[in-house]
Amino acid sequence: MRVIRLTVLFFTCALLAVSLQSQEQPMSSSPKPSATAPWMKASSDKLEAELLKKYGEGQRERIQRGLRQVAEFWRAEDGDAAVFEDFVRTNFAGDQATLDTVFTRFQDLLEQLVGHMHEIGRTFRQQTDLDLGPILPMDDVFAGYEPSAHVSDDFFQNKLAFVVLLNFPLTTLEERLQDGPKWSRRQWAEVRLADGFSKRIPADVNLAIGRAGAETGSYIAQYNIWMHHLVDAKGQRLFPPKMRLLSHWNLRDEIKADYADPQNGLAKQRTIQQVMERIVTQTIPESVIDNPGMDWNPFTNEVKAAAPAEADGAPKDVKVSDAREPDTRYAMLLTAFRAEKLVDPYSPTAPTHIARRFDEDRELPEERVQKMLEQVVTSPQAAQTAKLIEARLGRPLEPFDIWYNGFRSSSKYSEAELDQIVAKKYPTAEAYQKDIPNLLMKLGFSPERAQYVANNIIVDPARGSGHAMGAEMRSEKAHLRTRVEKTGMNYKGFNIAVHEMGHNVEQTFSLNNVDYTLLSGVPGTAFTEALAFVFQGHDLELLGLAAPDATSEALKTLNDFWGTYEISGVALVDMAVWHWMYEHPEATPQQLNQATVQIAKDVWNKYYAPVFHKKDVILLGVYSHMIDSFLYLPDYPIGHLIAFQIEEKMKKTGAIGPEFERMAIEGRVTPDLWMENATGKPVGPDALLDATQRALTQLSK
Numbered sequence: 001m002r003v004i005r006l007t008v009l010f011f012t013c014a015l016l017a018v019s020l021q022s023q024e025q026p027m028s029s030s031p032k033p034s035a036t037a038p039w040m041k042a043s044s045d046k047l048e049a050e051l052l053k054k055y056g057e058g059q060r061e062r063i064q065r066g067l068r069q070v071a072e073f074w075r076a077e078d079g080d081a082a083v084f085e086d087f088v089r090t091n092f093a094g095d096q097a098t099l100d101t102v103f104t105r106f107q108d109l110l111e112q113l114v115g116h117m118h119e120i121g122r123t124f125r126q127q128t129d130l131d132l133g134p135i136l137p138m139d140d141v142f143a144g145y146e147p148s149a150h151v152s153d154d155f156f157q158n159k160l161a162f163v164v165l166l167n168f169p170l171t172t173l174e175e176r177l178q179d180g181p182k183w184s185r186r187q188w189a190e191v192r193l194a195d196g197f198s199k200r201i202p203a204d205v206n207l208a209i210g211r212a213g214a215e216t217g218s219y220i221a222q223y224n225i226w227m228h229h230l231v232d233a234k235g236q237r238l239f240p241p242k243m244r245l246l247s248h249w250n251l252r253d254e255i256k257a258d259y260a261d262p263q264n265g266l267a268k269q270r271t272i273q274q275v276m277e278r279i280v281t282q283t284i285p286e287s288v289i290d291n292p293g294m295d296w297n298p299f300t301n302e303v304k305a306a307a308p309a310e311a312d313g314a315p316k317d318v319k320v321s322d323a324r325e326p327d328t329r330y331a332m333l334l335t336a337f338r339a340e341k342l343v344d345p346y347s348p349t350a351p352t353h354i355a356r357r358f359d360e361d362r363e364l365p366e367e368r369v370q371k372m373l374e375q376v377v378t379s380p381q382a383a384q385t386a387k388l389i390e391a392r393l394g395r396p397l398e399p400f401d402i403w404y405n406g407f408r409s410s411s412k413y414s415e416a417e418l419d420q421i422v423a424k425k426y427p428t429a430e431a432y433q434k435d436i437p438n439l440l441m442k443l444g445f446s447p448e449r450a451q452y453v454a455n456n457i458i459v460d461p462a463r464g465s466g467h468a469m470g471a472e473m474r475s476e477k478a479h480l481r482t483r484v485e486k487t488g489m490n491y492k493g494f495n496i497a498v499h500e501m502g503h504n505v506e507q508t509f510s511l512n513n514v515d516y517t518l519l520s521g522v523p524g525t526a527f528t529e530a531l532a533f534v535f536q537g538h539d540l541e542l543l544g545l546a547a548p549d550a551t552s553e554a555l556k557t558l559n560d561f562w563g564t565y566e567i568s569g570v571a572l573v574d575m576a577v578w579h580w581m582y583e584h585p586e587a588t589p590q591q592l593n594q595a596t597v598q599i600a601k602d603v604w605n606k607y608y609a610p611v612f613h614k615k616d617v618i619l620l621g622v623y624s625h626m627i628d629s630f631l632y633l634p635d636y637p638i639g640h641l642i643a644f645q646i647e648e649k650m651k652k653t654g655a656i657g658p659e660f661e662r663m664a665i666e667g668r669v670t671p672d673l674w675m676e677n678a679t680g681k682p683v684g685p686d687a688l689l690d691a692t693q694r695a696l697t698q699l700s701k
């Protein structure tokens with residue numbers, strides 16, 4: 001599933017990279033933005049008159065905008081009035097021919113810069129990414145090195161960033177949504193060019209964000225629960241020794257797995273729910289976290305030293321105590337919030353972290369996302385699906401059933417049969433490489449297009465399960481990393497390879513065939529994932545086997561719907577918590593704890609209680625992403641909606657090939673504009689809800 005792609009907006013890479021560097025520098029006071037120099041106004045007025053006289057009335061708007069944008073980011077260190085004036089006089093492109101040259105030059109050279117930086121990054125990661133023998137300690141350092149870390153700073157320092165700001169428009173999301181549909185492709189490319197310089201974040205602010213990321217990440221990474229040490233009132237243990245589950249992912253997955261345990265499954269699930277609630281409320285005893293040395297009854301909260309006979313890991317050196325975790329979870333979240341908030345004054349077109357996530361990263365207004373998620377959680381399909389789950393379970397729903405995973409279809413073919421077919425077909429990675437044109441033709445690409453794309457994909461043996469790594473310049477190729485065992489490829493590997501191939505095909509078209517490389521790519525991860533899933537969904541046919549039948553399809557749809565229903569609520573909690581933090585910037589961890597618990601309850605009571613017939617559940621607050629991923633969670637439900645829209649459209653089209661290419665070359669415009677072009681409608685939940693309705697009907701047959 002993993003797709004590795006450096007974004008064309010290289011400052012993002014720079015931001016990421018900073019987080020990998022030294023965490024030890026003390027915060028210094030950053031130069032404040034917009035502390036406009038006293039001479040700025042007079043200089044700008046003088047230059048406006050001068051440029052107007054030189055280039056004419058037709059350039060007035062551009063002159064004013066350029067001066068405003070440069071002034072906004074200009075700092076004392078960039079020079080005095082004379083430097084500013086000289087810079088503007090020399091670099092304002094006042095006629096179309098010069099502007100065209102500036103545009104083309106930036107487009108070509110940035111492609112080279114980003115492309116080669118990406119090439120270096122790919123090569124530096126080769127030893128850790130590919131199945132090439134032992135990894136030495138230095139290989140990890142190479143893999144973590146980010147060559148473009150200082151590009152953004154460099155470009156402000158040498159004033160190339162100011163050349164862009166002087167000549168091309170910064171835009172808000174509102175403008176992109178309102179005027180974007182009327183813009184020419186060239187205008188869109190100019191907007192994307194300027195986007196790359198819409199912030200000038202001081203190094204110490206980036207460092208603070210990096211530190212917050214590292215701190216919260218390590219807090220979450222060590223948040224394990226030792227399951228064998230969970231005991232009930234009678235001292236009974238439900239879980240096997242050595243089972244160490246990372247919150248929340250492994251705990252949630254264990255709830256899913258427990259549906260297959262007819263004897264103890266329900267008791268296990270109830271116990272895990274209890275553990276999760278203690279994490280959210282922070283009534284979990286601190287001494288039991290990641291500690292196999294304590295036995296804990298999560299219902300009574302009683303803690304005892306584990307008997308030596310039950311030892312299944314190295315106990316922590318802490319006192320036996322039921323003292324609760326002191327709101328560390330929320331202290332971490334506040335650390336994240338306060339670090340992100342430092343960016344606010346340096347980001348004029350998106351002045352809060354919430355705005356940066358929605359307006360810039362997602363380019364979907366928060367209110368619309370909120371509405372879409374509410375449409376999912378209040379849909380009649382949710383209640384109907386819940387009824388169906390109750391019938392399948394033979395009991396009323398319990399809160400943890402938001403993670404019900406019983407919509408599984410049984411395949412016509414056993415995994416062993418499939419493994420055999422695949423291993424015979426693809427004994428080596430080269431065999432798969434050779435077959436790519438053939439596979440693409442089966443998906444409806446013309447022989448010419450199939451060969452063209454295949455020529456742009458290099459297959460490498462992956463160390464892990466596989467991933468796709470696109471190129472960032474046209475002279476490079478996309479890489480498909482796939483796992484091939486000594487005995488040949490197995491079915492799981494093939495299934496993943498087909499998915500990654502979908503990414504590679506998108507990457508090839510959206511870089512090599514898009515009209516402006518400044519627009520290369522797709523609007524966001526969800527789009528390339530959706531396109532990759534379209535490929536993956538046809539993997540059996542690519543092996544010459546029968547496609548899944550209508551019942552299997554319906555089960556898969558309900559599984560996706562139920563997952564979207566669950567994660568929509570989680571996302572709504574994440575969003576509300578960030579708003580609360582912005583409204584209470586001085587809050588204590590304890591206050592944030594109380595607020596989060598209340599928000600989780602409110603979202604549950606409003607949307608889930610009517611379906612589950614139980615109030616005040618706080619499970620929606622347990623996701624670890626809330627703490628270490630800084631408002632990332634809404635991406636998941638949005639991703640599901642986008643995937644359904646694209647898949648439904650593909651189903652109606654029949655031949656995937658030409659449709660896939662048509663969609664991919666639209667490039668990096670707003671998600672709505674991309675989706676309008678692809679399917680005739682903006683991003684929304686209708687496709688998912690319609691498909692769910694059809695699935696419910698199919699299963700009631």
Ligand SMILES: [Zn+2]
Nearest residue numbers: 001002003532
């Ligand atoms: Zn993927």
